[in-house]
Amino acid sequence: SVAITQAINWGIREKVKVISMSLGGMLSTPAERMAISSATRNGVIVVAASGNSGENKVSYPAALSQVIAVGAIDEQLQRAEFSQYGPELAVVAPGVAVNSSVPLGLG
Numbered sequence: 001s002v003a004i005t006q007a008i009n010w011g012i013r014e015k016v017k018v019i020s021m022s023l024g025g026m027l028s029t030p031a032e033r034m035a036i037s038s039a040t041r042n043g044v045i046v047v048a049a050s051g052n053s054g055e056n057k058v059s060y061p062a063a064l065s066q067v068i069a070v071g072a073i074d075e076q077l078q079r080a081e082f083s084q085y086g087p088e089l090a091v092v093a094p095g096v097a098v099n100s101s102v103p104l105g106l107g
Helices: 002-013 030-041
Strands: 018-021 045-049 067-073 089-094
Touching: 002 018, 002 030, 030 045
Parallel strands: 018 045, 045 067, 067 089
Antiparallel strands: none
């Protein structure tokens, strides 16, 4: 959580336009919420993954109202079985059988 908050604050200082986070958890810390609020007040678009446990509950920070929550779909445009979902989910994108530049097991 400390590293995430530091990274968001770094993005604000560097005047980034978008912060994209492929991470999440069951809780959000006050420091994380403050950093995300600060980012959005400074015009930064904050995007985060909805989560990978397949539950009907979007993980944090994606579940925060200022964050665009992104879920995963498969080749048939159906929700990926692992993708978390819920009322906070804003958009979906391909998330199954996607090629990566990171070797398997090293991500």
